[in-house]
Amino acid sequence: MAPRKRPDYEICLDTAGTFETGQVIPGIRYDSKKEEYDIRLKVWDGKILRISGGKRDAILSFLEEKRYVVTPEYYHYTVRARGKNPDPSPVSQKVLALGLRFLWVRVIGEAGPDADRGR
Numbered sequence: 001m002a003p004r005k006r007p008d009y010e011i012c013l014d015t016a017g018t019f020e021t022g023q024v025i026p027g028i029r030y031d032s033k034k035e036e037y038d039i040r041l042k043v044w045d046g047k048i049l050r051i052s053g054g055k056r057d058a059i060l061s062f063l064e065e066k067r068y069v070v071t072p073e074y075y076h077y078t079v080r081a082r083g084k085n086p087d088p089s090p091v092s093q094k095v096l097a098l099g100l101r102f103l104w105v106r107v108i109g110e111a112g113p114d115a116d117r118g119r
Contacts, residue, residue, distance in 0.1 A: 009105040012043070013092060016101050030105065038100035041088055044107050049079040049086050055100055062094045 006027035011019040038055040063070050071078040095102045
C-alpha cells in the first residue's frame with residue numbers, strides 16, 4: 001500500500017503574519033505552526049469548514065446563531081450549512097472582531113475532513 005500524501009494548505013488569512021496570503025504550504029509546515037493560533041479555520045472545496053484551536057468555543061454561539069450545523073468533536077467543530085455551502089467569511093469576520101490569533105486555510109489535495117482524521 002502506497003503511503004498517503006499529506007495535503008497542502010493555501011493561506012487565506014493569517015493574523016500572526018507567519019504566512020502570506022495565497023502562499024501554499026505543506027502539511028508538515030502547517031502542523032508545526034498550528035498550535036500558535038487561537039482559532040484555525042480549514043475549508044474543503046467551500047463545502048465543509050473545520051474550526052480548531054483552544055479558543056474555538058468563543059465563536060460557538062455565533063455559529064449556532066447563523067444556523068450552521070455544528071458537529072463538535074474532541075479537537076474540532078465540523079461546520080456545514082443546511083442546503084448550501086457554508087460561507088467562511090462571516091466566521092472569519094467574527095474571529096477578527098474578537099482579536100484572536102487566527103489562521104484560515106484552504107485544504108488542497110483532500111476530499112474532506114474525513115481524510116484528515118487523526119491529525
